[in-house]
Amino acid sequence: MxxxxxxxxxxxxxxxxxxxxxxxxxxxxxxxxxxxxxxxxxxxxxxxxxxxxxxxxxxxxxxxxxxxxxSAAPESSAGEGGAGADSRVAESGAAAGSQAAAARSEGSEEGSSGAAGETAAAGEPSEAEAELAAQRELRERIERRKAEKKGAVESGTKLSGAAADLLAAVRAVESGEKPGGSVFSEAESAPRRVVPEPVRRPQPVTSSAAAPVPAEAVDAVRAVLLEGGAPEALAPQVAAALGEGADGQLREDPWQLLRVAGVRPEQADGFARALLGAECGPGDERRGRAVAVWLLEQAALVGHTALEAPALSTALAQRAVPDPDAAVQSAIAEGDALVFQDALDEPGAPAASGQSGDDAEEGEQERPVRVLVGLERYALAEESLADGLARVVNSLPKEDGSAGDWESAATGSAAELIRAVAGHSLVLHTGGEASRAEPAALVAAARAMGLRVCAATHSVDGRQRFAALLARAEQREPAAEPQETVATVAGLLSGAEGPGRDADGLLRTELLVVLDAPQLDVESAAMLAESLPDGARLVLSGDPGVLWSVGPGRVFADLLAARVCPQVASRTPxxxxxxxxxxxxxxxxxxxxxxxxxxxxxxxxxxxxxxxxxxxxxxxxxxxxxxxxxxxxxxxxxxxxxxxxxxxxxxxxxxxxxxxxxxRFGGFDPGDRIAYTPAPGRTAPGHVVKADAEGLHLECAGAPVVVPKERVEQTVRHGxxxxxxxxxxxxxxxxxxxxxxxxxxxxxxxxxxxxxxxxxxxxxxxxxxxQALPQAVADIPAKPRTTRLPTLLKAQVPTAG
CATH class of the missing domain: 3.40.50.300 (P-loop containing nucleotide triphosphate hydrolases)
Incomplete structure (x- = not known):
């Protein structure tokens, strides 16, 4: 019913x-x-x-x-962060075609003896005649494909087979249709029967944020790609990913193609076979190293900042790497990955380094450790975040007001939060949507004491709602536009919003309140911590029950678990x-x-x-x-x-x-409701105004946005x-x-x-x-993420504030 x-x-x-x-x-x-x-x-x-x-x-x-x-490509908790999404692409049809041709050849031999007796009386062709016609058609198709290959391929639109699959996979990841990290997600229990999805037209993508790649470098890479049977439209991405001398790097190590988002090992293997011939094999050291790095990148897409060494070795073995440990060591030796040994909290916990239980009993003084392998990018960000937070925790609050000023402001539901901030530099605040009034009261109280305060939210909508709460707390009419006191995290980090920075590049604020803290990934959080001046206070506020960040890490959850600072739980339902x-x-x-x-x-x-x-x-x-x-x-x-x-x-x-x-313009019309994603994890709602030679004109939260034509498919979708x-x-x-x-x-x-x-x-x-709904609510929590932040924090801030 x-x-x-x-x-x-x-x-x-x-x-x-x-x-x-x-x-x-x-x-x-x-x-x-x-x-x-x-x-x-x-x-x-x-x-x-x-x-x-x-x-x-x-x-x-x-x-x-x-x-x-x-094929269904549902979002999950990382992809939601990408976890659980199926980013697999179709294999090349060449092998299937050769098998079909062989089967037809065998069938023609077996059926020749009885073909005459089975010819239909109605004038239908015999099996032998039908087979000859099929073979002629097959030869014609082959000749047509040969003729097509002689001409230039325009932006990948004339590709077929493995090359088309490869280009489609890259475009799907770039456009957000399919998160790239499916390696460490749970397998689906049964295949799904669904309506086929519209697939976006593949087009070359040039990042507006990245420095332009010289045309000659792109042309050199394009020549190598064509030689190996890969889509030439990938040339700009490959050149940008590999940097100077990209064509030489690609020719020397074809598995470097895995550095392009959306390319999978089986596709890089085919490219390598075309370039290297008999020299190529599954045990190639270059392959093992590249697949190890690729697996770490896939893990980052679903939220991990590192992987335990046994998990990485297991994943390498599943990718037909004959010596996984050697592949990991090769990646570490070449500087493509870093290795860490983190002490475990429980003395009796199993050690990932291979220490046996008997050895642990003999050396009770030695704490077991887990061996982790991670990419330098996220390892440095996590260590930088731990350093920055330790600096904030260990710095005493400035003399920015008497205790009486803070105490007099500590009224209502925000009293506990205000008292905690009065005496500590780092405070965590948890609660639902109604609890946002408490950080608003804190910001209003700090502003009344003459402090420089900034509040940052995850989205423009959140910024507008918090600005309205702040106006209510300060008993004034809300402004038409949020003041510089309230910004988005992205706008604050870029300098487009907020109080600005001083000559040393530090934020001009004495109190930073970050709303929607569970959405902070490790890199954004590290940039915020590094931007705070000495003595500034930091408050992270959010609902711990919502989805974690799109990017790697689980900063807010890790801080709650580490207990290195006061935690204030809102009682406002x-x-x-x-x-x-x-x-x-x-x-x-x-x-x-x-x-x-x-x-x-x-x-x-x-x-x-x-x-x-x-x-x-x-x-x-x-x-x-x-x-x-x-x-x-x-x-x-x-x-x-x-x-x-x-x-x-x-x-x-x-x-x-x-x-x-x-x-008419990439599937959009004026008045269409859209979701604009200028960067992963940032989605701004809006609508289409018009389209012209400049691109697609949008209005997002009252602000005009122009998206160049070549970026529409990757950044705009209906909303x-x-x-x-x-x-x-x-x-x-x-x-x-x-x-x-x-x-x-x-x-x-x-x-x-x-x-x-x-x-x-x-x-x-x-x-x-x-019943899957109540079962998920009762029994299926968030998928775990492997991070190092709690261990790093406990080493630097051993006691809670």
Missing amino acids: TTDPAAAQSVPAEEAEPGAPNVGPGAESGAGAGAPEVGGPGPEKGASGEGAAGAVDPASAGGGRGDVEG DPGPIGELVSGIGVGELNQVEAPGKEVVIVPVRDAGEAVHRTVQLVADSVPRAIGIPAEQTQVITPGHGGAAGTRVLNAALKERLNPGPG WALTAHQAVGRRSPAVIVVLPGDAAQTLNRPWIYTAFGRAESHLSVVHGVE
Whole structure:
């Protein structure tokens, strides 16, 4: 039975999905007429060589699923950070083609003896004649391919086979369609049957942030790529990744191709075979070293800053590296990776270095250690962060006000936080959405004492909401634009927002309050810690139940676990049925809640096709009519970009209903709702204004943005439907969380907590995962990440503040 906020019949509590929240009275049932058809690629056209996606009509009886097989690429807790996403690409069709040709040849020999007796009376060709025709067709195709190879390949659009697969994989990772790190994620229990996804057209990408690569260097790399059968469109990325002399490096070590995002070992192996011939083998030292570095990069994509040595060796063995330990040692010797020995807390814990239990008993003075291997980039960032935090913790607060000033300000729910900040340089503050009023009261109190204060949030929406809270705490009218006191983390680090920096490059602030602290990755956190002047106070505030950062590390969780500073837990609960529901999820309970105003509605669905239909109906009709929240203020959240009810399918359906158009500029039209991602982990909502020779003109949070044409496919996607990681740090008046059946294996408690918590006034759950929802809430926590920060902090700050 389906329920709908536009429905006229109430749904009793006992009819709601087991373990799901109750549906408030007055919910309607039944599908609305005139639901849109959801076609294939829609505005996001497929790449050349890709077949058109099958159409699904969610308005049809039963909301049937498309009769086409595809691959789901759901987001997870790192990819959500990329964890759990399938970034595998198709193998080359050359081997399959040669096998098919051989099979036809054998069939022609076996069938020649009986062909005459089996010729159809209706004039059908004999098997021998059919085989000859097939062979002629095969030869013609081969000749056509040879002729095509003689001409230049334009931006990868005429590629086929392995080269097309390789280019598509790189583009999928660059555009965010498929996170690259799937090596250390859990395998799916069963293959999924889903609607094929629209594939974006492959185009060369040039990073606006990176220095331009000389054209001659790109041309030299292009020649090597063509020689090895790789797409020439990868030349700019390879040249940028390898630097000076990239063509020589690539020719000497073809596995350096793995440094380009989206390239997998099997594809680099094919490239190496084409260049090296008989010299190439799985035991090649160059291969082992490159695969070891690639595995560490994949681990970083799902949140690890390092890997335990046994885990890395196991992963290398799974990649057909005959001597994994030698490969690790080679990577360390060449400086491609670093090795660490971190002491374990428990004296009796097993040592990763190979120390036996008997040896441990004989040397009780020796603490067991774990051996970790990591990339220099993240190792240095983590050590820099530990140094910076230790400096903050060990520095005494400045004489910035008498104890009486702080004490007089310590009133209301923020009293405990203000007292902690008065006496300590580093303080952690935890709580839900309502608890943000406490850091706002702290900032207002510090400003009243004449301190230079800055607050930073994860998103523009968060910045605007915190600026409104601060205005309320200071009893003034909110400004049209947030003051320089409130910034985003990205804007603060770049210098575009906030108080600016002094002559030494340090932030001009005496108190820095960072909201949405769980979203800090290790590199951003290290830059913040390094930017603080001596004696400045640092407050990290956030909800520990939400998804962790997109980038590697789990800074806020590691600091909470290390206990090197005071921790203040807010006692301010989030209000209303949504707050009650989300609070229960945070402790592992999916409670039934009373929702008399239809604040929480459950919409059970049978399959993904019906989920798409119901979602469109809710956004375009039911929620505006029954709840009074317009479609532009309703946010759809789903587990992944791919799949039968992922962001691509949902956005195509919602565009067709809410803003139909031809999509002349990269699939976009004026008025389209978009999500602009200028950098990984940073997503700004907005809409399309126009398109011209300069590029795609957007408006994001009231600010104009122009995206060059060559960057549109990599940085802009439709934004009616987002993933939870894209939506974290923001809230919407109405949220529709879509849980199709093919996403059951990807759900966990942080994802559900984050998605449900984005709703301010109304939450609809399009529920197709049955018991997987309460099971994920109760039993599936966040996937662990391997980091070194707690160990580093305890070595420098042994006692809690």
